[in-house]
Each structure stands twice: as structure tokens, then as C-alpha cells.
Amino acid sequence: MEEHTAATVSTNPKHQALIDRLSTRRSSTPATSSDSARQVADFLASFASTKLSIEQSLSECRSRADLDQIAASISSLEQLVAQNSYHLPSYELRSCLKSISDLRSAFDTASSGLLPRKKFSFRNKAAKKDEEPKNVDQSLEISIKPSENDKRSNLSVRDGPGFRNEKDETLVKDFRLCDIGQGDFTLSDLENCRVYLKGRVRALFFNRIRNCQVFTGPILGSVLIEDVTDSLFMLASHQIRIHQAKATDFYLRVRSRPIIEDSNGVRFAPYRLIYEGIEEELKESALGEETGNWANVDDFKWLRAIQSPNWGLIPEEEWLEIVDISEFKE
Structure with missing residues (x-):
């Protein structure tokens, strides 16, 4: 979301105060320092790299051992998002959650076929609500279903204590x-x-x-x-x-x-x-x-x-x- 600058607002002090307040609240971090910006940029770079690696692994998956390793990678990526969620702008958080949902759907699709497998391709379409993943260890299943009132992707969390x-x-x-x-x-x-x-x-x-x-x-x-x-x-x-x-x-x-x-x-x-x-x-x-x-x-x-x-x-x-x-x- 674009931030307002001093050049685009009225010189009215009340208007300036309003714009300053809105600009501050559009960011999910309490400060707009270069350190905060670098923190978000570093996270997004790490997220993109890990996501690409998981996509590559899914396209080359040929065994149950491969699936287990991919499930662990998705879980780690979910945890990374959870730990950084407070600092992320809302748009970036939603984008990351959507990407994880797509990875989870892709994992479910891959797990249902195992061998032989065609080269995997990603789709934006979410998995059907009544479709249960097949041949997957229940200990690796961590996804959270959307609530009835909100169909957007929700955060999935690690299967732990x-x-x-x-x-x-x-x-x-x-x-x-x-x-x-x-x-x-x-x-x-x-x-x-x-x-x-x-x-x-x-x-x-x-x-x-x-x-x-x-x-x-x-x-x-x-x-x-x-x-x-x-x-x-x-x-x-x-x-x-x-x-x-x-x-x-x-x-x-x-x-x-x-x-x-x-x-x-x-x-x-x-x-x-x-x-x-x-x-x-x-x-x-x-x-x-x-x-x-x-x-x-x-x-x-x-x-x-x-x-x-x-x-x-x-x-x-x-x-x-x-x-x-x-x-x-x-």
C-alpha cells in the first residue's frame, strides 16, 4: 500500500497529522527504520528461497522418504512465518500464508500418487475441503482449515507440544x-x-x-x-x-x-x-x-x-x- 508523503498532502496541520497517523498504522511494525525494512527484506528473501527449494523438491519427489523431508521443510517454513508475523506488513503476511497453503495442497496431491509420478505443476486452486491426504503420516499433517466465515488461507502451525x-x-x-x-x-x-x-x-x-x-x-x-x-x-x-x-x-x-x-x-x-x-x-x-x-x-x-x-x-x-x-x- 502506498504511503503518503509531505508533497502530496495539504499544508493544513490537522490533515498532516491525519496522514501521518494513517501512514504509521499501514505498517505492521511500530517503527519505519531501515533496520525494520532490512528485517522484512531478509525474511522475504529467505522465504522465497525456501519456497523455491520446496517446489523443486515436490517436482522431483519419487519416494516416501522424499515426502517426509518435504513435510518437514513446509513445517519449518510455517514456523518461520509464525515467528515473523508480528513484523510483517499485512499484505506480505497474507501472501506468505497463501503460498504455504499452495505448498500444502501440492504436498497433498504429491502424497496421493507417490510412484509413478508426473512432473509436478503448481495450481492456485485450493484443495477441496472434504479431500483427505492419502498415504501421509498423520504426525506430519499440520494444516488448519479455513473458518466458515472466512475462506482465505489461515496460518498452519508446527505439530508440536x-x-x-x-x-x-x-x-x-x-x-x-x-x-x-x-x-x-x-x-x-x-x-x-x-x-x-x-x-x-x-x-x-x-x-x-x-x-x-x-x-x-x-x-x-x-x-x-x-x-x-x-x-x-x-x-x-x-x-x-x-x-x-x-x-x-x-x-x-x-x-x-x-x-x-x-x-x-x-x-x-x-x-x-x-x-x-x-x-x-x-x-x-x-x-x-x-x-x-x-x-x-x-x-x-x-x-x-x-x-x-x-x-x-x-x-x-x-x-x-x-x-x-x-x-x-x-
Whole structure:
């Protein structure tokens, strides 16, 4: 999206302030420094190179071992996008997600035939929703289906530690009791669940969450939330990006401005979680101080000067009481 410059705007100070604000919000990074631009450029170059390599491998795939290696490569590329999603402009993020979706569809097509195989060609057409990949290890299948209300490609995540496909459950994980805290954790396809995560973890990914309550300790890096409805999240993180959230409350402590996109009916309030040891964990994670950014939300689908109608603040009289999850054990 083209940025406005001083040469193309009115000299009216109010107009100039408006253009400056819109230009800032069109970028998915809080700063427009050359370092940020180089970071995005380096990522895109790495992504393009890896994508080309995977396409070449798919065209030459002749064995099950080849498929396993390709699946691992696609998973690594998905993780790379997830880790860089906060810094990417919205257009570039969508483009990368579309490319991964195409690779996943191509992988499914390749896996159904194995030998003999014709030279592979890419198509933009997405795989049919009711078509299951054949002859593929279920441990390698990581794709996430689009929601009914949004048919665009969604982010796929690595098949690793996490809670998946649970309903009407209380789910507890204490990262202090394991080494997951140095890695990522995924919560996907949860309905009517209460989730309690204690201790520190590097990154969290949420996908297709329905009518759930999620309470977490400090996240050292970023949180990526995709397709959530009628839920409540209490999170402390350095970066939080939210896609396709509806009728959901977020209680946050965050060092940068939260980002929402394709969301509506979402509300925000300050973090209100306690358990034994959390204060020290927050300090060690550089989250010990309240920044107030929970109230400074950027809606990348609302570029007008007035307040976005898609999000608001929870009135103080409606805030939850301090939530103590000390009693919940694995």
C-alpha cells in the first residue's frame, strides 16, 4: 500500500497529522527504520528461497522418504512465518500464508500418487475441503482449515507440544516442570474449555478456539491468535497479533501495541492473573511493569481517523476480579 508523503498532502496541520497517523498504522511494525525494512527484506528473501527449494523438491519427489523431508521443510517454513508475523506488513503476511497453503495442497496431491509420478505443476486452486491426504503420516499433517466465515488461507502451525481437539475440559500445563518453556506451545480446536498455563514459554499459537477461557503466565516472545469466538484470554507477552476474533475479551500485559485484523466485538482490559512465583517470572521476562498498551490497540482493517468500531475497552466496573490459578495442577 502506498504511503503518503509531505508533497502530496495539504499544508493544513490537522490533515498532516491525519496522514501521518494513517501512514504509521499501514505498517505492521511500530517503527519505519531501515533496520525494520532490512528485517522484512531478509525474511522475504529467505522465504522465497525456501519456497523455491520446496517446489523443486515436490517436482522431483519419487519416494516416501522424499515426502517426509518435504513435510518437514513446509513445517519449518510455517514456523518461520509464525515467528515473523508480528513484523510483517499485512499484505506480505497474507501472501506468505497463501503460498504455504499452495505448498500444502501440492504436498497433498504429491502424497496421493507417490510412484509413478508426473512432473509436478503448481495450481492456485485450493484443495477441496472434504479431500483427505492419502498415504501421509498423520504426525506430519499440520494444516488448519479455513473458518466458515472466512475462506482465505489461515496460518498452519508446527505439530508440536500443545492442547488440541478438546471439548468441555480443564487443561493445565506448568512449563516450570518441563523444558517446553524454551520452545513453542499450540492450542488448537478447543471448545468450551478452561486452560491454565503456568511458567514461562517462548511463544504461543491459538487456532479455532470456541467459548474458552485461557489464562497464561509470561510469554517471552510473541502470541499469534487466529479464529477465536466467544472466549476470554488473559495473556502477558511482548507482542500479540490477533486475526479473526469475534465477541472475545482480552486481559493483556504487553510491551508493544496489540494488533487486531478481521476482528469485531473484541474488548481489552489489563492483565489480572496471579499464582505463586508469577511476579518474579514477569520481571525475568521483562514484563514486570504495566505499560498501558493493553488500551492502545491497532486495527489494521480500520484506517480512518476515528475510533475503530471493531474493538473497545472493558468498563472498569466489568473487569474480572484478580484471578488466582495457584490451585490448578497438572
